[in-house]
Amino acid sequence: MALIVQKFGGSSVANAERVNNVASIVTDTYKDGNDVIVVVSAQGDTTDDLIAKAQEINPRASKREMDMLLTAGEQISVALLAMAIERIGCPVISMLGWQAGFMTNSAHAAARIKTIKADRVRSAIDKHQIVIVAGFQGINKYDDLTTLGRGGSDTSAVALAAALHADRCQIFTDVEGVFTADPRKVPGARKLDEITYDEMLELATLGAQVLNNRSVEMGKKYNVEIEVLSSLKRVPGTIVKETANMEQMLVRGVTKDTNVARISIIDLPDVPGIAFKIFSRLAAKNINVDIILQSIGRQGSKDITFTVSRDNAQETMDQVSRIAELQGKKILCDTDVAKVSVVGAGMETHPGAASLMFEALYNSDINIQMISTSEIKISVLIDEKDADKAVAEIHEKFMSSKSL
C-alpha cells in the first residue's frame, strides 16, 4: 500500500467518456490498496474558452479577476470526476485549491506556492476517501484566488506529493512518456524509460509540453519520483528521478518551443545601466527573459535583443516602451520565431554536439537568429515556419550519430 498522487490534464478529462476513464484508473489504483490523491486540470478547452470570454469583454482585465475567472475551470472538473467516482461506488471528496490548503503569494496568474496546509487532505485520506484536488490554483493571504500559471496543475501535483511524502507522483497525459522528439512529427522519436530531473528540466523549459518546468524543479528539490504516462493506454511511462539509466544516446531529446517572441531594442547609447533598467523592470512584472544578446551597433551605440514567452510579448513591449531612456528608440517585436533545442547530459563530454546541430540546420537551409548553450543543452532561435523541419533534421542527425 502506497500513497500515490495522480495528475490528469485537461485533455484527459475533456468529456464524460474521458472523465469516466480517469475515474476507472483512479479507482483501480484505490482498489489495489493504495491511498489516492488526484489533481485535475480544467476540462479540455475550458481555460481557453474562458480566456476568450474575458478577451471579448476586456482585453486588459486585471490578473486578479482573470484568476477569479479561470479557477472556475478546475472547479467544474473536480466535481465531475468526483461524481464519476461516486457512481463507481468508492468514497470520494473534491477540494478546491484553497480547501486543499494551497497557500500562494499574490502574483496573480503566476503565483508561487508558499506552503500547503494539507490537514484536510490528510484527514480525508485517513478516512480512506479518494481526494480530488483542483490543480493550478491556490489562495493568497487576502483570501483571493490565485493561479500558478498555465501548466500549473503539474506543480500542484508534485507539491502535494512532496508535502504528503507520497511514494510516487504520476502525471497522466495524452502521450506515453517523454520522447526524444515529438512522436507526432518525428517518425524516429523514441520513448525514454528514465530521465534525470536536470534533463527533464531542460526539456520542459524548452517546450516539450509533457511536464511543467516548475513541477520538475520541485520534484528535484523534494526528491519526488515522477512518472509521466498515458491516460489512454495503460503502459509504463517515463520515470523522472535523480539518476537515470544512461542509455547509449548522445541526447535525450530535440524540442521546439513556439511560445517565444523576440524583442529587439535598436541603437541604444552605449552607457552603463540600460540593460539593468530593462531587465529589472521586466523581473518586477514577473516576465521571464530567456536568451539575451547584446551587440555593438554603429558608433558607440548597441542593440539589445532578448526573448520572452509569446504570452508576455505585449506586456513586455508596453513595459519597455515606458522606460525613459528608451524614448524614441526603435523597439521591434517578432512573434514568428521558435526555439529549437537539443538536450542531454551526454553532450557535456561531446564538444562536437553544437557543430552537429548547426550542420543539420545548414543542410536544411535554416537561418539561425540567436544561439544559447548550457552544459546539457543547445538552443537556437529560428523562423517558426522552419521549426518542425529543424527538429526532424536535428533528431535524425543526432540519432544516427551515436558514434560521435
Next chain:
Amino acid sequence: MALIVQKFGGSSVANAERVNNVASIVTDTYKDGNDVIVVVSAQGDTTDDLIAKAQEINPRASKREMDMLLTAGEQISVALLAMAIERIGCPVISMLGWQAGFMTNSAHAAARIKTIKADRVRSAIDKHQIVIVAGFQGINKYDDLTTLGRGGSDTSAVALAAALHADRCQIFTDVEGVFTADPRKVPGARKLDEITYDEMLELATLGAQVLNNRSVEMGKKYNVEIEVLSSLKRVPGTIVKETANMEQMLVRGVTKDTNVARISIIDLPDVPGIAFKIFSRLAAKNINVDIILQSIGRQGSKDITFTVSRDNAQETMDQVSRIAELQGKKILCDTDVAKVSVVGAGMETHPGAASLMFEALYNSDINIQMISTSEIKISVLIDEKDADKAVAEIHEKFMSSKSL
C-alpha cells in the same frame, strides 16, 4: 448618496453585450454618488449546461458535488462583470459567496443563510469599490461550498441588503416589473407600481418567476424595500414593500406554476400516523409539499394526494416507496400538471372570488384536479396543457369584474 444592492439574473449577463449593459447600469448608479453592491447569477444557461454535464456522468451525484459544480457558474459571471467594470474605469472587486461572508447550513442544494460576515464587503465599500458578489452560493461550517437552490441569487441580494442596511435592493430581470399576469401570454396584463410583501410572496410561491419567494420573506422580515425592474429598459419597476397603494383591483395577479408534480398514494389503510410518516420523511429530505388532499377510499381505506415541485418528483417517489407501510401500494406520479392561482389582498372581502375563478374554468371546459385557498389567494391544479388558456380566461374574468 445611498447604499444600493443590485441583482442581475442569468439572462441579464448571458453574453458579452449584456454583461457590458449591466456594467453600464452599475457604473451609472455608482457615478451618481451611490455605493453599489452587485449580486449576479450564472450566465444564461450555464447552470443548466453544468447540470447536463453532471447528468451524463452520474444522474445521482451527491448534492455536495453538485454544489461544487454549480457554484463555478457564478464565479465566471462575477469575474466577467468585474472585468467589464474595470474597462469602464471604476474601482471594482469580485467576491465569491464565501468571500462575501455567506455562511449557510449544510443542506446542500437548498442551503439556508445562517449569517453574513460582511466585513470584507464593508471594507471594500469603504474604499469606494463596486463589489460584485456571486449570488446563490455560500459556505458551511466545514468549508464546503453550498447553494441556496435555484433562484437563490434573489435571496443572496436581499440578505446582503438586510445585513448592510442598504437603502434599496433592486432586482433586475428581463421583465419590467410585476404584472397582473404573464404579459407575454395575456394581452391585458398590467404592470403594478407597488405590491405588498404578502401579495408578492403568494405570487412568488405560485410561480410568477419574477422574485424568489425566500427573498420576499427575507425582505418582509428585515423590511428591505425591493424594486423589481428591467435590465434592458431603463424605466421604473414594481416596488415591493410593507404597505402598497391599493388600486381599484380585486386581484394583484393571475399566475401559473408548471414546476409541479402530483403524487398519489392509493388505497391506504385508514390508520393513524401514515400521513405523518410520509410528510415527516419528505421534510427531513428538504422536500416541500404544497397542496395536500386526503380522500376516503373504498371500505375503510383512503387515498393521499399531494403536490411537490417537479424537480423533487423523482426523489419524492424514491422516499415514499421506501416507507414500510406503503409496500405494495400503488403510488402514482403525474408531472403533466400546472397550478394556476389568483392572488390579491382584496379578495378577502369578496367571497365571490372563488366562484368567479371556477366560472372562468368551467366556461373554458377545464377540469379542476385539486383546490387550495388562503386569505389572499385561490389555487387550482389542472392539466398543464390547459394552463395558459386558464390564466388568460381567469385574468380576463377578474379584470373585467372590478365591480364584483
